[in-house]
Amino acid sequence: MATDHPIIKSLNDIDFYKHTMCQVALHRGYTDVPVEYRFLNRTKKIALPEYFTEDRLRSELDAIRKLRFTKSEITFLRGQNRNVKRMFQEDYLDFLGGVQLPEYQLSTQGDHFDLRFPGPWGQAIFWETIALSIVTELFGQAQLSRLTSFEQEVQYAQAKVRLLEKIKKIRKYPRIFITDFGTRRRFSRKWQKFVDRVLATELGKQFLGTSNTLNAMLLSLLPMGTSAHEMYMIYSAIFRQSDHQLRESHNRVLQDWWDEYGWDLSVALPDTYGSDFFFRDFLREQAVAWKGLRHDSGDPFEFAEKTIAFYEGLGIDPRTKMIVFSDGLEVDTIIELFLRFGDRILVSFGWGTTLTNDLGFTTLSLVIKAAMANHLGTVKLSDNLAKAMGSEEDIARFKNVFGYKEATYTECMV
Amino acid sequence: MATDHPIIKSLNDIDFYKHTMCQVALHRGYTDVPVEYRFLNRTKKIALPEYFTEDRLRSELDAIRKLRFTKSEITFLRGQNRNVKRMFQEDYLDFLGGVQLPEYQLSTQGDHFDLRFPGPWGQAIFWETIALSIVTELFGQAQLSRLTSFEQEVQYAQAKVRLLEKIKKIRKYPRIFITDFGTRRRFSRKWQKFVDRVLATELGKQFLGTSNTLNAMLLSLLPMGTSAHEMYMIYSAIFRQSDHQLRESHNRVLQDWWDEYGWDLSVALPDTYGSDFFFRDFLREQAVAWKGLRHDSGDPFEFAEKTIAFYEGLGIDPRTKMIVFSDGLEVDTIIELFLRFGDRILVSFGWGTTLTNDLGFTTLSLVIKAAMANHLGTVKLSDNLAKAMGSEEDIARFKNVFGYKEATYTECMV
Numbered sequence: 001m002a003t004d005h006p007i008i009k010s011l012n013d014i015d016f017y018k019h020t021m022c023q024v025a026l027h028r029g030y031t032d033v034p035v036e037y038r039f040l041n042r043t044k045k046i047a048l049p050e051y052f053t054e055d056r057l058r059s060e061l062d063a064i065r066k067l068r069f070t071k072s073e074i075t076f077l078r079g080q081n082r083n084v085k086r087m088f089q090e091d092y093l094d095f096l097g098g099v100q101l102p103e104y105q106l107s108t109q110g111d112h113f114d115l116r117f118p119g120p121w122g123q124a125i126f127w128e129t130i131a132l133s134i135v136t137e138l139f140g141q142a143q144l145s146r147l148t149s150f151e152q153e154v155q156y157a158q159a160k161v162r163l164l165e166k167i168k169k170i171r172k173y174p175r176i177f178i179t180d181f182g183t184r185r186r187f188s189r190k191w192q193k194f195v196d197r198v199l200a201t202e203l204g205k206q207f208l209g210t211s212n213t214l215n216a217m218l219l220s221l222l223p224m225g226t227s228a229h230e231m232y233m234i235y236s237a238i239f240r241q242s243d244h245q246l247r248e249s250h251n252r253v254l255q256d257w258w259d260e261y262g263w264d265l266s267v268a269l270p271d272t273y274g275s276d277f278f279f280r281d282f283l284r285e286q287a288v289a290w291k292g293l294r295h296d297s298g299d300p301f302e303f304a305e306k307t308i309a310f311y312e313g314l315g316i317d318p319r320t321k322m323i324v325f326s327d328g329l330e331v332d333t334i335i336e337l338f339l340r341f342g343d344r345i346l347v348s349f350g351w352g353t354t355l356t357n358d359l360g361f362t363t364l365s366l367v368i369k370a371a372m373a374n375h376l377g378t379v380k381l382s383d384n385l386a387k388a389m390g391s392e393e394d395i396a397r398f399k400n401v402f403g404y405k406e407a408t409y410t411e412c413m414v
Numbered sequence: 415m416a417t418d419h420p421i422i423k424s425l426n427d428i429d430f431y432k433h434t435m436c437q438v439a440l441h442r443g444y445t446d447v448p449v450e451y452r453f454l455n456r457t458k459k460i461a462l463p464e465y466f467t468e469d470r471l472r473s474e475l476d477a478i479r480k481l482r483f484t485k486s487e488i489t490f491l492r493g494q495n496r497n498v499k500r501m502f503q504e505d506y507l508d509f510l511g512g513v514q515l516p517e518y519q520l521s522t523q524g525d526h527f528d529l530r531f532p533g534p535w536g537q538a539i540f541w542e543t544i545a546l547s548i549v550t551e552l553f554g555q556a557q558l559s560r561l562t563s564f565e566q567e568v569q570y571a572q573a574k575v576r577l578l579e580k581i582k583k584i585r586k587y588p589r590i591f592i593t594d595f596g597t598r599r600r601f602s603r604k605w606q607k608f609v610d611r612v613l614a615t616e617l618g619k620q621f622l623g624t625s626n627t628l629n630a631m632l633l634s635l636l637p638m639g640t641s642a643h644e645m646y647m648i649y650s651a652i653f654r655q656s657d658h659q660l661r662e663s664h665n666r667v668l669q670d671w672w673d674e675y676g677w678d679l680s681v682a683l684p685d686t687y688g689s690d691f692f693f694r695d696f697l698r699e700q701a702v703a704w705k706g707l708r709h710d711s712g713d714p715f716e717f718a719e720k721t722i723a724f725y726e727g728l729g730i731d732p733r734t735k736m737i738v739f740s741d742g743l744e745v746d747t748i749i750e751l752f753l754r755f756g757d758r759i760l761v762s763f764g765w766g767t768t769l770t771n772d773l774g775f776t777t778l779s780l781v782i783k784a785a786m787a788n789h790l791g792t793v794k795l796s797d798n799l800a801k802a803m804g805s806e807e808d809i810a811r812f813k814n815v816f817g818y819k820e821a822t823y824t825e826c827m828v
Contacts (some may be wrong), residue, residue, distance in 0.1 A: 150612050154578040157571035164568040198564045 006063030007137050007189060008130055011099070012073040013214040015129045015183050017225030019077060022125050023092040024231070024260050031095070031122025035234060036372035039115035039131060042365035042386070042412050047111035048135065051142035054108050057115075060134045061104050064127075069096045076217045082264035101126055117368070121234060128230075128368045132184035135366060136357065140187045143361040159187075159359045163195065166331045166355070167202050176338050178203070178349045179224045180210035181326055182356030185363070192356045196221060208348070224350075226265050226294065227257060229380055230370040232272040236398075237373035243401045250402075251281055258289070266290040267324055271297045271383045273402035279310050280403070287314050292322030292346065298383025298407060300325055300333070304341045311345075318345040326350035328413060365412040385409040420477030421551050421603055422544055425513070426487040427628040429543045429597050431639035433491060436539050437506040438645070438674050445509070445536025449648060450786035453529035453545060456779035456800070456826045461525035462549065465556035468522050471529075474548045475518055478541075483510045490631045496678035515540055531782070535648060542644075542782045546598035549780060550771065554601045557775040573601075573773045577609065580745045580769070581616045590752050592617070592763045593638045594624040595740055596770030599777070606770045610635060622762070638764075640679045640708065641671060643794055644784040646686040650812075651787035657815045664816075665695055672703070680704040681738055685711045685797045687816035693724050694817070701728050706736030706760065712797025712821065714739055714747070718755045725759075732759040740764035742827060779826035799823040 025031045041048060074096055080087040102119030104127070113135075117127040144152050170176055180199065186192035196215045199207040209222030216223035231253045239249035254268060268286075270278035270293050278293075287310070295303045304323055311318040323345055325337055334349050341347050357363050369389060370378055379390030379398040386409050388395065398404070439445050455462060488510055494501040516533030518541065527549075531541040558566050584590055594613065600606035610629045613621040623636030630637035645667045653663040668682060684692035684707050692707075701724070709717045718737055725732040737759055739751055748763050755761050771777050783803060784792055793804030793812040800823050804812065812818070 148616060150574075150581075150616050151578060154574050157574040160564075160568050160571040161575065164565060167564070202562060202564045 005059065007060050007134050008064055008067075009189075010073065010214050011064075011067045011069050011101075011126065011130075012076070012217065013130070013133070013183075013189065013212065014126060015181075015211045015225055016213045016216070016223040017211070017228055018126055018129065019088065019092075019213065020225060020261065020265060021227055021231055022095075022122055023088060024256055025121050025125070026092050026095055027089075027260060028256055030234070030238065031120060033121045033234065033238060033374050034372075035119065035121045035124055035370050035374075037117040037124055037127055037368050038371040039113065039117075039135070039368050040366070040389075041112060042367065043362075046139075046362065046364060048113055048139065049108050049111060052138040054106060054113065056138060057113065057135070058106060060138070061106070061131065064130055064134075065101050065103070067101075069099060073214075073217070076213075080223065082261075085262075085264070087261070087264075095122065099123055099126065101130075104131075118372075121370075121373070125230070129184045131368055132366050133186060133189065136185060136364065137188045139364060140357070140359065140361060144359075155360055156191075159191075162358050163198060164202075167199070169331050169335060170203060170206060173335060173338055173342075174206065175342060176334060176349070177206055177208050178334070178351050178355075179208045179324075180212065180215075180355060181224075181350035182352040183210075183212045184366070185353040186356040187359045187361075191359070193218070195356050211350070226267045227253075227269055229269060229272045229296075231257070232269075233370050233378040233380060234373040237376040237378055240374075240376060243397075246398075247401050250277070251283075254282075254286060254290075258286075263289065263291060267292055267294050267322070269294050269296060271295075271381075273379075273381045273398060274404045274407060275303065275306065275383055276405060277402040279306065284314050287311065287316055287321075292324065294324040294326055294350070296327050296382075297387050298327075298410075300327060300337060301340065303383070304337065304345065304347075308341070308345055319343075320346075322346035322348060324348045324350055326352070328353065330354050363413075381407075383407050384412070386412050419473065421474050421548050422478055422481070423603075424487065424628050425478075425481045425483050425515075425540060425544075426490070426631065427544065427547070427597075427603065427626065428540060429595075429625040429639055430627045430630070430637040431625070431642055432540055432543065433502065433506075433627065434639060434675065434679060435641055435645055436509075436536055437502055438670055439535050439539070440506050440509055441503075441674060442670055444648070444652065445534060447535045447648065447652060447788050448786075449533065449535045449538055449784050449788075451531040451538055451541055451782050452785040453527065453531075453549070453782050454780070454803075455526060456781065457776075460553075460776065460778060462527055462553065463522050463525060466552040468520060468527065470552060471527065471548070472520060474552065475520070475545065478544055478548075479515050479517070481515075483513060487628075487631070490627075494637065496675075499676075499678070501675070501678075509536065513537055513540065515544075518545075529782075532786075535784075535787070539644070543598045545782055546780050547600060547603065550599060550778065551602045553778060554771070554773065554775060558773075569774055570605075573605075576772050577612060578616075581613070583745050583749060584617060584620060587749060587752055587756075588620065589756060590748060590761075590763065591620055591622050592748070592765050592769075593622045593738075594626065594629075594769060595638075595764035596766040597624075597626045598780070599767040600770040601773045601775075605773070607632070609770050625764070640681045641667075641683055643683065643686045643710075645671070646683075647784050647792040647794060648787040651790040651792055654788075654790060657811075660812075661815050664691070665697075668696070668700060668704075672700075677703065677705060681706055681708050681736070683708050683710060685709075685795075687793075687795045687812060688818045688821060689717065689720065689797055690819060691816040693720065698728050701725065701730055701735075706738065708738040708740055708764070710741045710796075711801050712741075712824075714741060714751060715754065717797070718751065718759065718761075722755070722759055733757075734760075736760035736762060738762045738764055740766070742767065744768050777827075795821075797821050798826070800826050 077088050105116040107114045117124050196210050209224040211225045213223045235249040239245045308318045377391045379394045491502050519530040521528045531538045610624050623638040625639045627637045649663040649667050653659045722732045791805045793808045
């Protein structure tokens, strides 16, 4: 399972939601909005430059800029549909043909890498999971390389043992359905592909698919994903002429999303400015229409209770709605959530780090976020203050506009 | 790691001692002595016909009869030496060129296979480890095949984890030296080869070599081994005209062995008729000359104490002599024996089942012994009555002739 260079060999080796979001940006005319994504290592105790060199990182990132979406990758996307309707229109597929990832900015600042991806939204958008996958794999390989050849083999062997333990636990509950959300956190490209192949054969219908577009193609799986915080964050920079417009920008994302994909991809991400705001702002007709919500920060049990109460308060049967849990899941948490909520609301699980990076090494909490858009700083508040971002001044304004009350702070482990 | 057919592809896929013994038989003119080896499953609770069919076993055994020693295998043997002197003479290598394994007799009797290998000693001798390897691998594959594909992979993964744990324990004591004695007990041909390759890279000089002649050739290792009980048992049938001659037959083996190989292979197997007899019978000049003894039954700690006392009683410094422990070793027993005796006598470890068949499945205690020779029944008494064999009448006579006192009975696990 040794890593070869370059780590990433296909522009489709990304999370599927990059495509679904980029098409919305294209159809709304936002692909040229200037944005800047920034890399952040939330795991402060790990100084990445001690594990691999800036040059090595550059060589991997440079390799990406030579890649283009290939004809077969575009063909695969053309074939994607949900309930008969095609998912991607020809103008988007044409647009993809012209995508080249923009230049990155990389320097070493003391014990960390300063890594930024400025560029037009419709191009820079594709850096996120690619760069995270690269950094994570370089870090993993650095740890692996300290072992002898057989010790390395055993490290993988132990990971297989743990993977089977998880599979056996999941199999015990045939109504638990999981999705691989682990592209960005994966130990390596090869390992994620291995895990996806194993889950497909060992879990059958309990494995819904993978967020990794390339693996979906190569392994005949369903590519999975909806949208990310960047939608709300970038919209907030496009629509910030007034507090009112800023406040409206959140629901504008939801409306544009519905217009593009309708029911099929109608899973909302409610925590950009805190889920309390979301529940106040989400209209009854939206709650009726949309499939459900994705949980990505804060206590998942509290969130589920709040969600169920929200639907019940609107006279909507929660058992017709879904929560996709996707925040640092462990197998035992998955089972606990299923047992607690499985009969009260539809549940599904987007599983990341502990699925695709359970190699027995230290793992990192890395993110790449759209920190600037339309020449303005962006803001994320989240249901966990450890995940908040933005300038102090902007955060104060956003808290005010979105009526944000203090949330708890929980260190991000993954 | 799937098993392909045939399991055994080379006549040299045998324990090395088959060659060293066969050459003695050739040089003493005993290769035509009629013998009959018999298969015995000491693990009564396992009914082998429930795991694989007689036909499948036949197809594997039939494949062996088509094999011949190849030129490169004979060349490998020609190159073997110890301290300058060549180990195998040209007449033996010529003899090998004509070896074809004789017909076997196989039937299913109730819940067990009755499997016999009659033939001239110099031909039938090669069946022993081959047939044991085949039966063990068929049994292992039957257990493996009950698992899903990934579960099978994880079974190997867990075995790798355990192998590394053993290696790490052994590495802590750089003066522990081990040899792979696991051909007959190996989970599969491929797995033993894998284990040998791993030990060679991970243990360095602490891994002395392997009893498997083919693996030694393929992996550039030292082929290891001396002699087995069959030497004493067959000699006892050639020399049985009187009780005196029978009694002398035991030491005759040792004398012939010394004449053939001198000091280089002078590790005696003392327990055929109980080690008490051996210690009474082994002459002081032999004790001075021979390297040491191999322990193969009874309590190893008691045996080592007895051996040390034996040498000390003769005024021989035990620290110049060696015990090769080879009876159902576990890694912790190896370490315990080393700690207890490592400074008092040279120790070395011939490791079998728990080295090459630690796959997490049930293992068997199988043997193939020369039950008949020269038209007479043979006898083995051993230091563990669970390993004794022979007709009641013969056993009574042998106990009397060799002055055998009752030993303990300990069920054979491996």
